[in-house]
Amino acid sequence: xxxxxxxxxxxxxxxxxxxxxxxxxxxxxxxxxxxxxxxxxxxxxxxxxxxxxxxxxxxxxxxxxxxxxxxxxxxxxxxxxxxxxxxxxxxxxxxxxxxxxxxxxxxxxxxxxxxxxxxxxxxxxxxxxxxxxxxxxxxxxxxxxxxxxxxxxxxxxxxxxxxxxxxxxxxxxxxxxxxxxxxxxxxxxxxxxxxxxxxxxxxxxxxxxxxxxxxxxxxxxxxxxxxxxxxxxxxxxxxxxxxxxx
Amino acid sequence: xxxxxxxxxxxxxxxxxxxxxxxxxxxxxxxxxxxxxxxxxxxxxxxxxxxxxxxxxxxxxxxxxxxxxxxxxxxxxxxxxxxxxxxxxxxxxxxxxxxxxxxxxxxxxxxxxxxxxxxxxxxxxxxxxxxxxxxxxxxxxxxxxxxxxxxxxxxxxxxxxxxxxxxxxxxxxxxxxxxxxxxxxxxxxxxxxxxxxxxxxxxxxxxxxxxxxxxxxxxxxxxxxxxxxxxxxxxxxxxxxxxxxxxxxxxxxxxxxxxxxxxxxxxxxxxxxxxxxxxxxxxxxxxxxxxx
Numbered sequence: 001x002x003x004x005x006x007x008x009x010x011x012x013x014x015x016x017x018x019x020x021x022x023x024x025x026x027x028x029x030x031x032x033x034x035x036x037x038x039x040x041x042x043x044x045x046x047x048x049x050x051x052x053x054x055x056x057x058x059x060x061x062x063x064x065x066x067x068x069x070x071x072x073x074x075x076x077x078x079x080x081x082x083x084x085x086x087x088x089x090x091x092x093x094x095x096x097x098x099x100x101x102x103x104x105x106x107x108x109x110x111x112x113x114x115x116x117x118x119x120x121x122x123x124x125x126x127x128x129x130x131x132x133x134x135x136x137x138x139x140x141x142x143x144x145x146x147x148x149x150x151x152x153x154x155x156x157x158x159x160x161x162x163x164x165x166x167x168x169x170x171x172x173x174x175x176x177x178x179x180x181x182x183x184x185x186x187x188x189x190x191x192x193x194x195x196x197x198x199x200x201x202x203x204x205x206x207x208x209x210x211x212x213x214x215x216x217x218x219x220x221x222x223x224x225x226x227x228x229x230x231x232x233x234x235x236x237x238x239x240x241x242x243x244x245x246x
Numbered sequence: 247x248x249x250x251x252x253x254x255x256x257x258x259x260x261x262x263x264x265x266x267x268x269x270x271x272x273x274x275x276x277x278x279x280x281x282x283x284x285x286x287x288x289x290x291x292x293x294x295x296x297x298x299x300x301x302x303x304x305x306x307x308x309x310x311x312x313x314x315x316x317x318x319x320x321x322x323x324x325x326x327x328x329x330x331x332x333x334x335x336x337x338x339x340x341x342x343x344x345x346x347x348x349x350x351x352x353x354x355x356x357x358x359x360x361x362x363x364x365x366x367x368x369x370x371x372x373x374x375x376x377x378x379x380x381x382x383x384x385x386x387x388x389x390x391x392x393x394x395x396x397x398x399x400x401x402x403x404x405x406x407x408x409x410x411x412x413x414x415x416x417x418x419x420x421x422x423x424x425x426x427x428x429x430x431x432x433x434x435x436x437x438x439x440x441x442x443x444x445x446x447x448x449x450x451x452x453x454x455x456x457x458x459x460x461x462x463x464x465x466x467x468x469x470x471x472x473x474x475x476x477x478x479x480x481x482x483x484x485x486x487x488x489x490x491x492x493x494x495x496x497x498x499x500x501x502x503x504x505x506x507x508x509x510x511x512x513x514x515x516x517x518x519x520x521x522x523x524x525x526x527x528x529x530x531x532x533x534x535x536x537x538x
Contacts (some may be wrong), residue, residue, distance in 0.1 A: 010387045011299045012334050031335040036249040051339055056307045059339075089334040093384055094350060095303065096287060103436055164473055 001228040002227030003118065007126045013091075015127025016135035019119040022097025022154045026115055029125035033086030040087065045080040047087045052116060055094045057179050062109050066116060073171055073180045074120055079130040088129055091198040092116050103221070105183045106141070106164050113169045114139045114152070118224075123230060133177055136203040136224035137171035142187060149195050151202055152222065168192065176223070250336040253462040261463045265451050270445040271459065272298075275498055279455045280391070282508065284402055284515045290429065291407030298457060304399035306407040310421065311378035313369065321368020322378040325353045327396060333388035345392065352393050352482060353383070356438050356471040357378055357400055360479035365434040366463035370412055370419045379411060379432075390458040393469055397440040402512050406519065407432055426531075436473040439508050441501040443468045451496070454504065468494070470501040474509040504532050 003021030010016035012030035020026075033046060038048045050070045052063040078088065087124075094112070114137035121135050141150040144159035150157060158164060166185030173179050177227060178200075183192065203224045237244075253261075261271060270276065280298030291306030311322055327350045329337035337343060357363070368377040373448065381403065383396050406431035411422045444456040446465040452468075455461060461467075466485030472478050478498055482488065523529070 001389060010301075010332070012388050016332075027332070029332040031331060034335055041502060051330060053328075053384070055305060056380070058326070058328065089331050089335060091330050093330065093386065095384075096289060097290070097293065 001221055002224070002230070003115075003230050005124065007123055007231070014170055015123050015125075015129075017093075017119055017122035017124060017126050019073055019115060021115060021118075022113070022152065023096070023101075025095040026113045027093045027095055028119035029091045030088065030123045030129065031091075032088030032125040032129055033083045033128060034089065035090035036085060041085055043235075044084050046073050046078070046083045046085075048078060048080065049089045050074065050120070051089075051091045052089065053093045056136040057097060062196065066109055066113060069113065069180065069182065070120060073117060073135065074124070077121075077131055077133050077135050077173060078124070078133075079132050082130050088124075090120055090123060092119055092123075100159055101157050103160065104155055104158045104164070106158065106167050110167050110169050110182055111139060111158075111183050113137070113182060114171070117171055121228070122231065125235070134225070134228055135173055136169050136228055137169065137180065138202050138224060139200045140170065140199050141170045142166045142168075142185070142195060144193055149191075164230060164232060166200070168195045170196060170203065172200055172203040174204075176204045186234070189213060194198040248335050253459055257459065257462050261460060262446065265453075268303055270453070272457065276452070276467060277454045277504075277507075277535055279394075279504065280457070282398070282511055284398070284512060286402075286515070286519045287521050289501045292363055293399045293403035293406060295395050295402065297391050297395040297455070298373055299387055299399070300391050300457075301385075301387035302392070302395040302399045304396070304403040305384070305391050306379060306381050308402045308412075309378045309380075310370070310375055310410050310419075313373060313376040315373070315464050318363045318373040319369050320418055321376040323358060323363055323365050323368070323384065324341050324378070324380045325350065325400060326380060327353060327383035327385070329385055333385040334425060346482065347413055350385075351398060352440065352471070352480070355397060355480045356440055357404075357483070360438050360471070362401070362438050363404060364435050367433040367478060368409075371417060374417065375419055379409075383429055388458065391442065394442055394455060395441050397438070397471070398508060398512065401437050401439060404432055404518070405437070405512070405516055409527070417492060423430045436475065437509055437512070438471045438473050438479045439471055439505045440471045442490045443470065443500075444525055445489065447484070448487050449493060451491070454500070468496055468497060470499050472498065472505045474502075474506050476502050513517045 006018040008016055010029055014031050016029040018027050036047050048071055050067045052066050054063060109154055116136040124131060138152050141153050141158060141164050143162040143164045166187040168183040171180035202222060258462055283296040285294045293304045295302045313320060319432050329346045330339055370376055381400050408431055411427040413420045444453045445458060445466045465487035469482045471480045
């Protein structure tokens with residue numbers, strides 16, 4: 001089972017999405033293309049602004065860091081040159097985090113990052129901002145206690161295999177190109193290669209994955225691209241229902 | 247940042263004329279709220295309020311802090327309401343708009359200064375440790391009536407919240423986790439709720455719970471905060487038009503009726519939620535709460 005999504009449920013924003021997965025719940029909204037303030041205006045491309053708002057408290061350097069990572073990734077998949085001198089404003093409001101998230105003892109900005117990126121892509125799709133490709137993202141955790149790296153583990157799974165040696169976030173484009181990688185902890189090149197390969201299988205390949213356990217979530221195998229395509233298919237069906245109705 | 251789109255002259259005239267003919271655009275009566283929907287999250291202290299198209303999420307969180315030296319026997323309670331571009335592209339991050347100032351000031355007056363929450367119960371060791379409670383108000387969707395919706399959200403979340411129990415031995419305080427001891431509810435002294443009245447035609451017509459387009463047309467606004475016992479906590483008036491004192495008295499009467507209705511809805515939702523959590527009927531045995 002992939003993440004649960006609701007698309008275009010907010011009234012004021014141009015596009016919006018709610019994403020719920022493994023206890024993470026994030027509301028994303030996109031306004032755009034809209035008027036851009038003079039100081040941010042680019043003559044030949046659109047400006048992308050990302051705001052990450054934590055569930056509790058006001059934004060801190062952690063959120064600013066996440067915003068920078070998201071900004072650079074989203075900029076590379078958006079056709080910014082086709083909507084020059086405009087602003088695409090992305091707001092990501094974290095609604096809830098899984099229980100025991102703080103007790104896991106790993107870099108919490110990394111565990112959050114794939115969920116934020118997936119939400120942002122959903123919100124952009126809902127807004128119909130021109131995109132060059134889609135992006136899907138996944139978290140991989142490596143622990144000496146687990147035989148194979150864990151793919152998008154839940155907070156309880158992470159607690160069970162504590163201490164975690166390293167965690168990696170990978171994002172892939174629709175053309176199987178690596179868009180984003182953030183890693184934390186101690187790992188060898190081989191371990192990174194293995195993690196990257198596993199992430200690529202989950203993010204990109206249509207129709208299931210073939211490696212080890214760890215990928216099974218509730219007995220079903222997850223495939224992020226398949227999931228995203230399914231979400232888009234449902235969106236299009238909903239939008240085109242006036243045509244198909246007889 | 248783009249400015250809020252102003253309502254067009256035609257639309258303004260249309261709304262005004264309809265009001266003259268005793269009609270509202272969405273067909274409500276002049277003294278009717280939009281349908282109120284209240285849902286609670288899986289965790290304690292998260293309330294999601296939908297008032298028509300307006301949607302507000304309030305979240306209560308708790309931390310341990312040192313109390314300020316001038317208030318040794320009190321805990322800390324803060325309400326933070328920040329707008330984000332999610333509600334409207336006109337809201338800029340880090341630059342509070344007027345609406346945002348009004349919202350945080352009203353919430354401060356209505357809930358914090360009316361002593362809705364007994365802050366003394368948040369004290370752990372006088373002068374050394376206390377609970378610092380914060381309420382974060384997230385505006386998700388904006389279609390007018392933000393003050394009313396936020397107030398409902400914060401009050402519902404406060405009543406839904408459970409703080410961890412604490413054991414004090416001399417100067418050593420131990421916070422007990424949820425697994426060790428069932429968390430306890432906050433002591434709420436009364437439940438203030440806001441009702442906003444919008445005035446039109448120099449105070450001849452007043453509307454309850456105006457939506458965004460009505461808010462843009464109105465002359466003035468009066469926000470009355472009351473609890474269900476009929477005690478007025480605060481009255482705020484924004485905007486230019488003068489208001490007849492008798493009309494103001496009438497407002498408080500109408501507000502009381504609305505506050506009673508809303509309190510009942512909130513109470514019903516809280517009870518339904520408590521029943522859902524109380525699987526097996528063990529909650530009463532787990533509770534470590536003292537009789538007041």
